[in-house]
Amino acid sequence: MKQGNAVLVDLTQCIGCGSCAVACKLWNGRPFEQDSPATGTNPVANDANWTTLAQKQIIKEGTPAWRFVKRQCMHCEEPACVAACFAKAMRKTEEGPVIYRPDLCVGCRYCMLACPFETPTYEWMKVLPFVSKCQMCSTRLAEGRAPACTEPCPTGALRFGQREELLTLAREKIGTGKYVDHIYGEKEAGGTSWLYLSDVPFASIGFRTDVVWEPLPNITEHYIRRTPALLLGGAALFMILSRFLQRREAVSAPEEKQHD
Amino acid sequence: MKAVVSASAMLPLSGCLVREKKTGAEGWLPRHYDAPGNWPPQVRGRVPIDPANPSIVRADRNCVLCGQCIEVCRRVQTIFGTYKLPVRDDFICVHCGQCALWCPTAAISEADDIARVKQSLKDPSKVVIVQTAPSTRVGIGEEFGLAAGSWAEGKQVAALRRLGFRKVFDTNFAADLTILEESSELIRRLQGASEEPLPQFTSCCPGWVKFVEYYHPELIPHLSTAKSPQQMFGALAKTYYAKKMGMDPASIFSVAIMPCTAKKFEAARPELNSAGRYWGKGPMQDVDAVLTVRELAWMMKEAGLDPASLPEEDYDSVLGEGSGAGLLFGSTGGVMEAAVRTTFHAMTGQKAPAAAFKLTPVRGLVGIKEASLDIPGHGPLRVAVAHGLRNARTVIERVKAGRCGYRFIEVMACPGGCIGGGGMPRSAVPPADDVRTKRIRSLQAGDAAKSLRESHENREVQELYRTFLERPLSPLAHELLHTGYVSRSKHLDVDPRAIAELMPDKTTETEHA
Numbered sequence: 004m005k006q007g008n009a010v011l012v013d014l015t016q017c018i019g020c021g022s023c024a025v026a027c028k029l030w031n032g033r034p035f036e037q038d039s040p041a042t043g044t045n046p047v048a049n050d051a052n053w054t055t056l057a058q059k060q061i062i063k064e065g066t067p068a069w070r071f072v073k074r075q076c077m078h079c080e081e082p083a084c085v086a087a088c089f090a091k092a093m094r095k096t097e098e099g100p101v102i103y104r105p106d107l108c109v110g111c112r113y114c115m116l117a118c119p120f121e122t123p124t125y126e127w128m129k130v131l132p133f134v135s136k137c138q139m140c141s142t143r144l145a146e147g148r149a150p151a152c153t154e155p156c157p158t159g160a161l162r163f164g165q166r167e168e169l170l171t172l173a174r175e176k177i178g179t180g181k182y183v184d185h186i187y188g189e190k191e192a193g194g195t196s197w198l199y200l201s202d203v204p205f206a207s208i209g210f211r212t213d214v215v216w217e218p219l220p221n222i223t224e225h226y227i228r229r230t231p232a233l234l235l236g237g238a239a240l241f242m243i244l245s246r247f248l249q250r251r252e253a254v255s256a257p258e259e260k261q262h263d
Numbered sequence: 264m265k266a267v268v269s270a271s272a273m274l275p276l277s278g279c280l281v282r283e284k285k286t287g288a289e290g291w292l293p294r295h296y297d298a299p300g301n302w303p304p305q306v307r308g309r310v311p312i313d314p315a316n317p318s319i320v321r322a323d324r325n326c327v328l329c330g331q332c333i334e335v336c337r338r339v340q341t342i343f344g345t346y347k348l349p350v351r352d353d354f355i356c357v358h359c360g361q362c363a364l365w366c367p368t369a370a371i372s373e374a375d376d377i378a379r380v381k382q383s384l385k386d387p388s389k390v391v392i393v394q395t396a397p398s399t400r401v402g403i404g405e406e407f408g409l410a411a412g413s414w415a416e417g418k419q420v421a422a423l424r425r426l427g428f429r430k431v432f433d434t435n436f437a438a439d440l441t442i443l444e445e446s447s448e449l450i451r452r453l454q455g456a457s458e459e460p461l462p463q464f465t466s467c468c469p470g471w472v473k474f475v476e477y478y479h480p481e482l483i484p485h486l487s488t489a490k491s492p493q494q495m496f497g498a499l500a501k502t503y504y505a506k507k508m509g510m511d512p513a514s515i516f517s518v519a520i521m522p523c524t525a526k527k528f529e530a531a532r533p534e535l536n537s538a539g540r541y542w543g544k545g546p547m548q549d550v551d552a553v554l555t556v557r558e559l560a561w562m563m564k565e566a567g568l569d570p571a572s573l574p575e576e577d578y579d580s581v582l583g584e585g586s587g588a589g590l591l592f593g594s595t596g597g598v599m600e601a602a603v604r605t606t607f608h609a610m611t612g613q614k615a616p617a618a619a620f621k622l623t624p625v626r627g628l629v630g631i632k633e634a635s636l637d638i639p640g641h642g643p644l645r646v647a648v649a650h651g652l653r654n655a656r657t658v659i660e661r662v663k664a665g666r667c668g669y670r671f672i673e674v675m676a677c678p679g680g681c682i683g684g685g686g687m688p689r690s691a692v693p694p695a696d697d698v699r700t701k702r703i704r705s706l707q708a709g710d711a712a713k714s715l716r717e718s719h720e721n722r723e724v725q726e727l728y729r730t731f732l733e734r735p736l737s738p739l740a741h742e743l744l745h746t747g748y749v750s751r752s753k754h755l756d757v758d759p760r761a762i763a764e765l766m767p768d769k770t771t772e773t774e775h776a
Binding site: 014015016017018019020021022024025026028029035041042043044060066067068069070154155156157158202 | 307314
């Protein structure tokens with residue numbers, strides 16, 4: 004398992020105050036948009052809302068209950084978006100964040116297709132649009148500071164630290180029996196820098212549970228590594244075919260003339 | 264040349280010649296979050312607010328995460344953090360609105376009901392009537408630059424008439440009525456004529472009532488069943504008043520000007536539709552809209568109404584007369600003082616002694632106040648007054664310990680009482696005790712200046728009983744003026760240890776705010 008910065012989200016401790024969403028906007032200068040709220044029952048994840056906080060109504064032990072789910076880029080250990088990006092606009096840094104550089108982006112949006120968590124969004128409404136996603140406050144992390152969203156959390160539901168330590172802590176918490184036995188993000192997509200603990204099944208609060216555990220770039224590598232050979236082989240095949248057709252044409256040409 | 268250009272355009276795409284540079288924002292965060300390190304700052308985050316909260320809303324774009332709302336919700340009101348996590352299915356909130364007063368950027372404010380009121384003012388099929396709470400008249404002036412506690416009763420009435428309200432009534436009238444019902448109930452409890460236990464707690468404060476429903480449902484039998492003045496007024500406006508004027512109760516749109524955000528919640532409580540039940544007309548809330556003092560000031564400013572240029576006008580009659588006792592409802596200890604005057608009279612048939620007209624032990628801003636009044640033939644009546652919910656917890660502990668012998672306890676959720684309510688002008692941040700004191704002094708001076716200083720002497724209340732309700736606690740009075748409460752304990756998992764931590768020194772009786 005790789006070392007690196009990570010955040011452990013203990014969903015049982017979240018009271019839904021939305022401090023994280025506001026801190027994200029303050030630090031990253033994201034606009035507050037009236038028709039796309041970052042919190043509530045139907046938050047909108049877009050270029051203005053890098054982090055969202057959704058209120059989920061569930062049934063726990065026969066009684067209605069609420070859970071609040073903070074979502075942002077999961078910052079995969081081996082990100083599919085980075086593998087998909089041929090312009091090198093997506094990159095995984097040593098500190099942990101998967102960062103995006105708009106000055107390198109060509110706007111192909113392959114990252115959006117590649118992401119198993121549907122994280123990167125596109126600035127559809129802009130004349131010169133870019134992809135947009137949570138950067139895990141990479142400038143703060145480079146200075147040894149926690150991501151902006153984790154700092155004002157009044158209940159300590161967001162905990163910033165080293166991934167290994169947080170995983171140990173998460174296992175200890177699961178040991179108390181108050182949580183489901185699953186650290187979301189430990190294995191998903193080959194492991195992510197954001198880890199989640201919950202006392203209710205992750206599927207019931209809107210998490211994708213069909214994400215493969217193998218790093219997505221590994222899966223694609225099996226066939227993508229054959230593309231050079233395929234390309235060259237294809238080219239060679241068509242050259243031979245072309246040669247053959249040309250020759251046949253040259254041979255048959257005088258015969259056709261006689262029929263005229 | 265062309266080749267050079269296209270090659271240089273291709274190089275970044277290929278990943279060559281890419282200079283490392285910082286990615287990410289260099290944004291702004293309040294200073295205390297902006298220091299390197301990972302330790303928790305002293306003040307952090309904010310309280311959760313239900314998007315559907317009928318009383319308060321928050322504009323995220325104005326929030327700076329300063330944590331003041333948490334400070335007041337936790338330390339003064341002992342709500343935030345006094346329940347175990349995970350949450351159940353509620354944003355625990357008593358709607359007191361203190362967070363709205365403390366919020367330095369006004370990100371938290373009252374849920375806006377101005378549009379609804381304006382719409383009904385324009386609607387020709389509606390008769391829009393309004394009541395004004397006691398403390399509004401010592402608050403509204405501050406919104407227009409007058410000194411804290413400036414008396415603006417007559418000017419407020421004039422402003423409301425000019426805004427188009429058909430009839431301007433006084434909640435003080437209903438406060439007097441509340442005193443008659445509540446003290447009759449107290450006397451029944453004192454005489455053992457009722458199954459309800461002693462001590463009796465007041466129930467005028469919707470924040471306090473919801474607090475009991477959340478944290479101490481076992482005390483619900485101790486709560487007076489009398490409705491708050493706002494709701495008594497609402498019920499009577501659509502029954503007694505409508506009958507008297509020959510009006511269709513459904514055409515009445517009843518507005519209340521309140522110093523309080525919790526009153527918005529109270530007005531929306533589904534059981535408070537006595538008029539609808541009385542007329543058999545199905546759901547019809549007794550009070551249709553509640554505006555805070557700040558909202559009224561906003562409407563006045565928008566209409567260009569400045570108190571300085573307005574005349575002094577009087578309330579309309581039928582539901583407009585209020586005694587000095589009713590006026591005192593706006594400050595901590597005021598309900599108690601008013602109740603003592605009337606209870607003494609009801610139990611002895613005599614006017615209460617002069618001390619009851621300046622009941623010093625229950626006046627002032629000490630967090631928990633006690634008094635004992637000797638009632639001839641009945642012995643001493645021990646009473647207590649608390650304001651701020653942290654102090655209320657202390658009183659509840661004393662009652663449960665059973666060593667105080669209190670008979671009647673007044674609780675107001677906001678420090679200072681209604682004059683420090685969450686809907687009052689933001690005169691100082693955080694609301695300072697000297698502003699509260701000035702507002703209270705103004706109410707007390709108003710009481711002292713009145714010739715009518717006892718609730719039972721209110722002529723309009725007397726007429727109401729003579730022509731409609733018969734007597735306090737009559738069946739009709741019960742139907743219209745009394746209510747019940749519901750336990751909300753299933754919505755939260757109270758954390759006694761967290762509460763104990765917030766009350767480190769249980770003997771402290773001064774209120775720090």
